[in-house]
Amino acid sequence: MSEAGIRARFRPLFDPAGIIIAGASTHPGKFGFVAAHNVLRHDYRGRVFLTNREGADILGTRSLRSIDEVPEGAADLVFVCTPAAAVPDLLRACARKGVRAAFVSSAGYAEAGPEGRRAQEELAALAAELGILLVGPNGQGVISTPASLCAQIVAPYPPRGRIAVASQSGNFVSSFLNYACATGVGVSRAVSAGNSAATRVGDFLEYFAADPETAVVLTYVEGIDDGRAFYETVRAVTARKPLVLLKGGVTRGGQRAAASHTGALATDDRVFDGVCRQAGATRAATVEEAFEAAAAFVTQPLPAGPGVFVLTTVGGWGVVTADRVVQSPVLELVPLPDDLRAAFDARLPPRWSRNNPADLAGSETRDTVIECLELAVRHPAVHSALLLGLGIQSNQGAMERSGRFYPDHGLERIVAYHERQDRRVATAAVELGRRHGKPVLVASELAATQPDNPGMACLRELGSLAFPSSFRALTALEHLVRYATHRRRRRPEGAPP
Amino acid sequence: MSAAGARRPTRTLSEHESKRRLAAHGIPIAPERLAATPDEAARAARELGFPVAVKLCGAGLAHKTERGLVRLGIADEAGARAAAVDLLAAARPADGAEGVLVARMVRGTRELIAGCVEDPTFGRCVMLGIGGVLAEALGDVTFRLVPLARADAEDMLDDLRHRRLLDAFRGEPAVDRARLVDVLVGLGDLVAGDPGVVAVDVNPLIVVDGVPTAVDALVEVAADV
Numbered sequence: 173m174s175e176a177g178i179r180a181r182f183r184p185l186f187d188p189a190g191i192i193i194a195g196a197s198t199h200p201g202k203f204g205f206v207a208a209h210n211v212l213r214h215d216y217r218g219r220v221f222l223t224n225r226e227g228a229d230i231l232g233t234r235s236l237r238s239i240d241e242v243p244e245g246a247a248d249l250v251f252v253c254t255p256a257a258a259v260p261d262l263l264r265a266c267a268r269k270g271v272r273a274a275f276v277s278s279a280g281y282a283e284a285g286p287e288g289r290r291a292q293e294e295l296a297a298l299a300a301e302l303g304i305l306l307v308g309p310n311g312q313g314v315i316s317t318p319a320s321l322c323a324q325i326v327a328p329y330p331p332r333g334r335i336a337v338a339s340q341s342g343n344f345v346s347s348f349l350n351y352a353c354a355t356g357v358g359v360s361r362a363v364s365a366g367n368s369a370a371t372r373v374g375d376f377l378e379y380f381a382a383d384p385e386t387a388v389v390l391t392y393v394e395g396i397d398d399g400r401a402f403y404e405t406v407r408a409v410t411a412r413k414p415l416v417l418l419k420g421g422v423t424r425g426g427q428r429a430a431a432s433h434t435g436a437l438a439t440d441d442r443v444f445d446g447v448c449r450q451a452g453a454t455r456a457a458t459v460e461e462a463f464e465a466a467a468a469f470v471t472q473p474l475p476a477g478p479g480v481f482v483l484t485t486v487g488g489w490g491v492v493t494a495d496r497v498v499q500s501p502v503l504e505l506v507p508l509p510d511d512l513r514a515a516f517d518a519r520l521p522p523r524w525s526r527n528n529p530a531d532l533a534g535s536e537t538r539d540t541v542i543e544c545l546e547l548a549v550r551h552p553a554v555h556s557a558l559l560l561g562l563g564i565q566s567n568q569g570a571m572e573r574s575g576r577f578y579p580d581h582g583l584e585r586i587v588a589y590h591e592r593q594d595r596r597v598a599t600a601a602v603e604l605g606r607r608h609g610k611p612v613l614v615a616s617e618l619a620a621t622q623p624d625n626p627g628m629a630c631l632r633e634l635g636s637l638a639f640p641s642s643f644r645a646l647t648a649l650e651h652l653v654r655y656a657t658h659r660r661r662r663r664p665e666g667a668p669p
Numbered sequence: 670m671s672a673a674g675a676r677r678p679t680r681t682l683s684e685h686e687s688k689r690r691l692a693a694h695g696i697p698i699a700p701e702r703l704a705a706t707p708d709e710a711a712r713a714a715r716e717l718g719f720p721v722a723v724k725l726c727g728a729g730l731a732h733k734t735e736r737g738l739v740r741l742g743i744a745d746e747a748g749a750r751a752a753a754v755d756l757l758a759a760a761r762p763a764d765g766a767e768g769v770l771v772a773r774m775v776r777g778t779r780e781l782i783a784g785c786v787e788d789p790t791f792g793r794c795v796m797l798g799i800g801g802v803l804a805e806a807l808g809d810v811t812f813r814l815v816p817l818a819r820a821d822a823e824d825m826l827d828d829l830r831h832r833r834l835l836d837a838f839r840g841e842p843a844v845d846r847a848r849l850v851d852v853l854v855g856l857g858d859l860v861a862g863d864p865g866v867v868a869v870d871v872n873p874l875i876v877v878d879g880v881p882t883a884v885d886a887l888v889e890v891a892a893d894v
Contacts, residue, residue: 443788446825
């Protein structure tokens, strides 16, 4: 299918002109209530129709007793919360009204045994016959921030952004969206595929590749039926955009009896890992790694190579971080170039580490951190930089501000100065990365322990991500380097870098 | 999943035939001759130069070493002849013995393993790993789907956790990366060009003066091919 064709196919799901919540409920404990609440609460920008057998008033909206009362052509998406048995007739009625997509949250299908499996197959066949894009059943919902659409049976609703999420499991959608809310790194679309009766994760990935609102794709997969098709889809996506993949379980093949060592060494997960790398997807081991990798892809430029420079305002952090870089299979700790050492020498007292990691040893004056960071970032040997130590002074400031000596004894002035400084450094980190086209990551446990710290808050306000540890920052950076290497090795000859 | 776990019935090709297939795709092979008689074995050994290895060669011989059908480090013609006599006498009907394989012994500290497997979910894959006696304990292997681009093969080299073994090592030069990439691409081509090939096992792939060289090989094809 052409890109325009793919976009047209998914438009009723992600950018509907109107939505019907079928099976809306007055009972706040029911999914039919929650779905209606979430759509209304987030001011979906199209028309909303609720259906309810009694025609009850729900959250101030009068519901309709039947689909027949929906004006023709007014809604192109139906969000289904009715019992499974009612769904086929519902879909037929919706099709007559011009509905082109159905998200079925109802359970009682393939997950419930052989009878449910049969019902699911019939549902898929019916949807195909009606020309309705069927998502689910047994799915959690769909999010589309450009349309202010929060059609799902659980929280949260993320800030608008450019990460798209497709998941074989709804709770991972929630996890990723929770991280989006906490970090401010937003989401374009998110969908849980439920039982994937007709539309699979791979179909959503294909759409995300074609979707102009999406810059990075994040996906959770479990079983893969057609490995070759999945590989081709992922490869097509990564030719356009980064794709971060989290996988649960192993493929169902198990280990084969084989006459060869090669066969004995071919466990499913290793094969899957190779397939991901060949397809250009970067694979995450944990849910937080997956989100942070995706967040790094949307907030940072791709690095031109593996060389990392670590700048820290104080001691031990730089040492453990450097150890982690050295142990990385894809990152390299840049040997400190002589000219950079000389430039640092000219600005710092002799107690600085004179090495990479550059430990400024608390010797900074008003502008040294920013100046040194800029010297490092613009150096051709440095492909990316990691800054540690942001927010320390504001943390002290927070203690002073909350104590009984504040604002006297000069505390008001010094706290304000430190907070201003942390904001200046955070701003410089973001601006330097953008100006020089290199990743400049910032890591501090304050991102988790004190998110309102001015350094951390400033990064968030600027749309950047403060990593909660240097290891997590480096893990995200590994995703960037892997993807950049993948793209570089496959660049057509003569193409610009 | 359609053909999950349903491995096709296969038969193996002889070592000589397996290597002939590899060589046809540019994979370096240690010089060898197939000899039908002890006299031919002795002559082959003289022509190849000593020391040589002598192995029973047949389509039914997937596990020669376990049955003691491999003689290594033979230093002269008499030894080659005697080994051939022994091995031909040890052959069983099911071995499909076509003679003995006389091969020049190659020297190299580093052993790799390469090959191809058919994964039930993803289909046929090329594999590269660290070989030798520690291969299974290390489990340092990497896979790519067939067909394989050069960039994919280059990535495979970088995937190995013990990739420093590919650098200069104990007085031996670094592995010629381009030649190793050639081996992997060649394996991919071999498999891609023949749907009947189910598995290939190149073990060991010894690094000889930097050149990865197939010392033993086993090709499995679908039984009905």
